[in-house]
Amino acid sequence: MTASASQAPPSPDPLRSPLLDMQDIQISFGGVPALRGANLSVAAGEVHALIGQNGAGKSTMIKILTGAYRRTGGSVRFEGREIDFRSPKAAREAGISTIYQEINLVPFRSVAENIFLGREPRRFGLIDWRTVQRRAAELLESFGLQVDVKKPAGSYSTAIQQMVALARAVSADAKMVIMDESTSSLDEREVELLFTVVRKLRDDGRAVIFVSHRLDELYALCDRVTVMRDGQTVAQSTMADMDKRQLVTTMLGRTLAAVVEGDTAEREVHLARRGEAAISVRKVGARPLVNDVSLDVHRGEAVGLAGLLGSGRTETMRLMFGADPLERGTVEIGGETVALKSPQDAIARGLAYLTEDRKGDGIVPELSVRDNLTLVCLRTLAKHGIVDRKQQQAIVERFVASLGIKLRSPDQPIRELSGGNQQKVLLARWLAAQPTLLLLDEPTRGIDVGAKADVAKIVRDLRDAGLAVLLSASELEELTAVADRAVVIRDGRTVAELNGAAMSETAIMDAIAWGSEGQSALAEAVDAAHPEDSRHGS
Template sequence: MSGVEKRFGGVVALSGADLEIGHGEVHALVGENGAGKSTLIKVLTGYHRRDAGQFTFLGQPFDVADPKMAQARGIATIYQEINLVGFRSVAENVCLGRPFGRFGFINWTALNAEAERLLGRLNLSIDVRRPLEDFSIATQQMVAIARTLGFSSRLVIMDEPTSSLNDREVEVLFNVIRQLKSEGVSVVFVSHKLDELYAICDRVTILRDGRTVKTAAMSEISKLELVAAMLGKDLGRIEKSGVTGFGSKSTGQHEPLLAAQGLAHRPRVHDVSFSVGKGEIVGISGLLGAGRTETTRLVFGMDKPESGSFAYKGTAFAPVSPKDAIAAGIGYCTEDRKGEGIIPLLSVRENLTLALLPMLTKNGIVDEAKQKQVVDRFIKRFGIKCSSPEQPIRELSGGNQQKVLLARWLALDPELLILDEPTRGIDVGAKAEIQALIRELAEKGLGVLMVSSEIEEIVEGSDKAYILRDGRTVATLKGDGLTADAMLGAMAHGADPASPSEVAQGTGR
C-alpha cells in the first residue's frame, strides 16, 4: 500500500500512508488512537473507499468493494470487538460465511467436525454445539480466530487479538501465528502491548497523524525508540520520564482508608489481604486467574465474601451491593469497557452523568442545566475529544471512552476509586494522559486501587503493590523493592504475604 489518502468530510484520516508486508511475515502496525491504523485496515479490506493510493496483493493490482470480496481474495480480519452471534452455537460461528450442506439443508455433522478441527489448532476443546454466549470473552476471541483459519487466507489481519486472552492462551495464539508464518501466510499484528510485538513480529510500521513515520525491523528499534516515534517526542524525554505517564511516586505516609483481611470467595479468592491509604495508588497484580478482578468485586459489593472483613475509614464495612459502595464514596471502573462500562448508543453526556443522575433528578425530572455544567466541566478538565456532549460514546476512541468512565465516577467526588485495567486497549499517548490523571487525583487525596496486567504500569505507577497467586496475597512490594523482577518472582513462586496485623491496620506500606 503506497500513498494512501482518506478523508471523511473535512477531516484527514490518512495522508501519505504506506504499508509493505512480505510473504510469511508477521508485521506490527502501531500508532496512537487516531493515528490511522483502523482506517488503513478498513481501506485495505474494502470497508472504506480510498481517495488516493496504490495497492498490490500477490504481485497484482488490488481493489475490492467490500470486506466479503477481500475475504474471497485471501485477506481476513479479526477485529478487537468480537463480531460474532452470541445466541448461535460455537460451530455455527466458527463456520459463519462458509457453505455446509446442499439445497438449503445444513450438514451439522460436517459443520461440527470442522469447528472442532479448527479449534483443535488452538488447543481449545469445548462443546461446539453450545451457544457462544455461554463462554468467556477469551473463548469467544479464540472462536473468532478459529473462524479466520477456515478461510485459507494469504493475509490475516489481527486487531488487538490478545486483549481478552490470558498468558497461556496468548502463547497458543503465538504458536498458531508461527504455524501460519511457516505456511507462507502473512500476518498484520495490531497491538498496544509492546512486549508482544517484540515476541512475535518481524518488522513494524509506525503511523502518526495518518502518515507512515517509520518502518523498521523489530531487532533494530528499541522499545523507547518505538514509543518516541509513535508520540513524535524526543527520545531523551521518554528515557527521562519512563514509558508510563505516572510521574514521581508518593513518598509520605498515608492515612488509612480501606483495609481488607483474609477475604475469600471461592473458587477464585481464598485468602486476600491488602490496604489502601488516602492519596495512595495501590497496585494489584498477578497472573490471569489469580483473583484480581474477583477481589475488586468484593470491595464494590458486586459479590459477598464468604469469609474475611473490611475496615473503611476506621470502621467495619460490609457492602451488600454496589449501591452501598457508591454511598460510601467508592467508584469502580470495570475492565470490560464495552460490555460493562459504556452504554454505546447513549451520548457522552448520558454516559458521563449516569451514576450522578439521582443527585441531578427531582420528582423524576433531570436538571439539565446542572447536568450540562457537570459534563462541560469534565470534558474540559479531562480533555475528552468529542464533537459535542451529544455525540454517541461508541464513536469515541478507547482512550476517550475511558476518560468518560473516569469522569462518571469522579463526578461523585469519591474517596476511593477502583480501576480494573484502566489502560487496556489504549494507545501509549492516551495511556500517558490517563496515568498522569490518576497520579494527579491521588495527589489530591483520592485513594486508588489499581488492577493491571502490565508490569511497567504497576512498577512505575504504584506506591505499593500486592501480588496475588492462586487467590492469595503472596507478596507486598514497596519502595525500592517494587521491581519487575520481584513481581515476576512472586507471581511464579510466591513469597511471604504481609502480616495480618500490618494489613488490618493499613500500615503495610
C-alpha cells in the same frame, strides 16, 4: 513473561516481496485527518505486529484494507495487484480474513456450521452435513484440537472459539489473517494454544497481522513490527532490531533524550503532608485483564496509574469502584475491609469514578447540563420525590463558575458542549457528591489543549484541598505533571511504584518495558550517564 515467550519466531527474509503493500494511506472524517501518510508492508509467511496507542490509526488502517472504509489517498497492493475493496465481503473473497476481539460466531450453531457458514459443501443440491462435519474435524485436528464439531460453538471456551474462527479463515483459503486483540480474553495456557496455531499458519505460508498491546506476546510471536502514532507510521522494523524500551518510547512518542521531568521538590512536599490512606487494594484480580494489582491512595495526594493500553488500568479502576466483580484480593476504605458489590456501594463509601468513555458511559446526551451535572446527587436534592430546583440551580451555578464551564444555559443539552466542557460537567457531577476518593480514567482524552490544562489544574486543586486522586493516563507527560507518585501496571500486575523524585517518564517507560527489572535498568543508565555522581555517592 508468558509461556508463549519460550518459542521465538525465526528471522524473516528481508528479500521477500510483500504480499500486502499499503503506501501513503490517507483518510479524513469530518475534515479531520485520521490517517496521514500511513504505510504497512506484510510478507507471506510472516507474523507482523501492528501496534500503537488508542487513536493511533490501527483500526482505521485495517478497515481501509478490508473495505469497511474508503481511503481518500494512497495505494493498496495485494498479491502485486492494485486493489480497492468496496466491502469486507470483497476482501474475504480475495483472501483476507479478520478475527476481532469480539468473536464473530453464531453461538447456537455447531462448530462445523460456523466454519463453513455460507460455503457448505452440497450434494444433489442439499447441504452435505457429513462432509461438513468431517472436514471441520480434520481442520481442527490439523491445529492439534480434538473437539466435538456437532456441539454449539458457544458451549466452548473463548480460546476454542478463536480456533474455530481461525479454522473458518483457513477453510476459506485466506492468504492473510488479521487478528485484532485476539488474546485479550485468554489466559496463559490458552494464549500458548492460539500461538501454536498462528505459527502453523505462518509455516504454511500465510501472512498474519497481529494487533496486541502485550509486549511479551509481540516478541514471542512476531517477525516484524509496524508502529503507528497519531495517524502515521512512525517505525517499521524487525522485532529483533527494536528492544522493548525503543518500542514503548516509539509508541508514546517520547524519546528519552526529550523527556523533561516534573518538579520533584513539589512532589516530595505533597507526599510529606498527605493524610491517611483513603483506599488500599491488595493483590486484586479478575480475569482476564487484572491479575495481581496492589496500590494505595492517600488523602491529599494524586497517584498516577501508568501502563500501556491493555495493561489493565481501566479494569483495575472498575474493580475499585465495584463496577465489575472482584474475584480475589482485598479492598480497604478508611482502614476497613469492604466488599463493593456495585457502584452504589462505592458511592456510599465516598468513591467517584470518571469513566474513560465520556460519550458511552458518561454523559446523557439528550439531557440538559443541569440534569447531567446533578445526576449523582439527585436523591439528596429530592423531598418526597420532588427535586428542589432552587438547591439544584445553586449547585449548578457553583460548579459552572468554579470549573469554568462554558455554556449558553444550564438548560442546554450537554451534547451541544465541547468535549472539554462535557468533561468538566462530568467532573462536577462527581464533586457535587462530595467524594473522598476520585478515580479519573483518561480525563483529558479527546479534549483540546486548553481544556487539558484546565482539567490538570482542577485535579491539582482537588489534591491540595485534601481529596485522594487516582489518575490513569496514556500520555506520560500529563501524568507526571499532575501525579505525586506513579504505580505502573503491566499485563494486569503491579510492576513498579515510583515515589517523588524517583518518578519520571524515563522510569515509567522502563517499568512498562521490563517490569520490576526496569528500575534497576534505569539506575544503571543514570550511573553510565553521570559516572562522577555515582563515584561520589550522590
